[in-house]
Amino acid sequence: MTRGLRSLLSAVSLLLTLVLFAAPAQAAGPTCNGKFVNPITDVCWSCLFPLSVGGLKIWPSGRPDTSNPASPVCACADPLPRIGIAVGFWEPARLADVTMKPWCFPNLGGIRIAPGFDIGQGYLAGPSMVGGRSQSTAKWHVHWYVYPLLYWMEILTDFVCFEQASFDIAYMTEIDPLWQDDALTTLINPEAIIFANPIAQAACAGDCIAGTVNLPLDPLFWCAGCQGSMYPLNGNVPASIGHVQSSRLAVSRFAYKMHREALAWGTMGSKGLCKKYLMPIMRKQQYRFQMVNPIPTVSGRFACSAIGASTMPPDAGRAYPAGGEDMGYLVWRKRNCCVL
Template sequence: MPRLLAFLGLLALLFSGGVASAQTMPSRCTGKFVNPITDVCWGCLFPLSIGSFKIWPSARADTDNPNLPICFCGSPIPRVGVAAGFWEPARLIDVTTKPFCFPNLGGVKLSPGFQIGNGYVSQSSQIGGKGENTAKYHVHYYVYPLLYWMEILTDFLCFEQASFDIAYITEIDPLWQEDALTTIINPEAVLFTTPIAQAACAADCVASTAHLPLDPLFWCAGCNGSMYPMNGNVGANAGMEQSTRLAAERMIYKMHRQGLAWGTMGSKALCNKYIMPILKKQQYRLQMVNPSPMVSGREACSPIGGSTILPQTGRVYPVIGEDVGYLLWRKRNCCVL
């Protein structure tokens, strides 16, 4: 394992060094700490359910819950519990054009002393005679079990009992730097580059905006683009609201593909989390918390692939190299024993 990490680090230096010398980066890192009271959309907790019955309904779409309110976990003698369903704020995600910039940590920018990861800036190119905006982002993934910290329900065993942690940063991940290397974890991407496969994403865009994304179309990120490649290279940047969400959504998929995020929804998750290498997009909602928190309205925490045109227009300031933070809401079905 140490040799593998050293080899991957060497590859990252090789692939990123040339890009760094060719482009200039904005140096100012912006952001603020997330206020758990005023910056969190607490209405996104809902609906709450026991079995298939909504005990606290909501206008927001919900995933399918177990039909029966009673569940059984454990062996050889199973324990009887109540099948609860709720949404929990579980992770934070930074999306930034500047390496080692952490918007959700107050806009702090670290200086590692080497050039790895440099060169990630938005740029324009000419494709087919037309201007095409592209973007390249770094993403940071935090463990953020907010409900457990705040002790809202101290005896609720379904909460993830963990501490705040920076779980993943892409600056030192060579698979995030280069599309060719990314095929190591998403070799199936070549199957979904056809016009027919991409055209199917229009249906996912409509579904994710109106209700919930279409999980069978796992290669689509709805209105935001394609899930492949699983990195921060956005080939069609229609605006920072759209492209930063796409980078965050790809990061979520990447975490599942690498076994660092698990399934928590449905009957299968009542007793334990389960491996989910193919992302079920319905499990997540994304809420913007930096630079301008969205804390109210049906679209405050929209599903993966939901349109950003109406709910998020103008929330990213027109500053070169703006930095964005998202709070990741996760659907949890759990057997409360």
């Protein structure tokens, strides 16, 4: 049985399990909208590039790239001593639902499950609601999927740099109290109080420009560029100016949260050539986000934008009142690897 078929069967099994609980939930709350991601037509395959060997780009593109190790030759000692070639590329590694509706899974066809308990159910509020502060605030949930698409499709057989895993739901924020409460969130980001001032937030304007033109500024780790502040690391967005902007901020915060909890690791740069490494302060340059729901962005320089980049070029008009608040993003991750 091929890896692609095993992954497909795993996804079908997971979907059937969720469908068993989906029908009661659809009647109990707002309709969940979405569709399955087509790995052929809904993926921006040009986002794989630039491809580099050492510091040389052998397959350049119009998209900015992170710094790569200068030497094309690399050496690793773990698990066995070896010498190889230092390559750099971008891989579609994760998939994310970003929705205001608890237990709604846009990337699984728009199903909504009934978990049988009240956790997460009181979290529905957002800019789609009418009146008061709800017009400028948003509360998002995120579902994080393991989605190593290159490995499944067997583009390069037994390529050591590809993550070898099956499709799975790795995280659901409905069952995470830290994601829903600003006070509890301080347990994992106590430094947020340092940056809760006008001077620190004004610096994010520079991060907005840098992320849109080239790459975000990693030293300004408290900024999510044009989307706002990276803190607190939860789904409460106090200044929402649209579904695309605030949903991208929510998925950026969630990626940072995963790094802070050691559930996501560094894969870029010289330190990532031989193995993944701890990155408690996430380097924003490691990620690109591509919208796949409700309308995929599959072409153009801004199809897979950096964290903090302006949402105007790629995503304007891609959210709409009926169902446009159930978003899906394909997470592209920079990978530097020592290939035998």
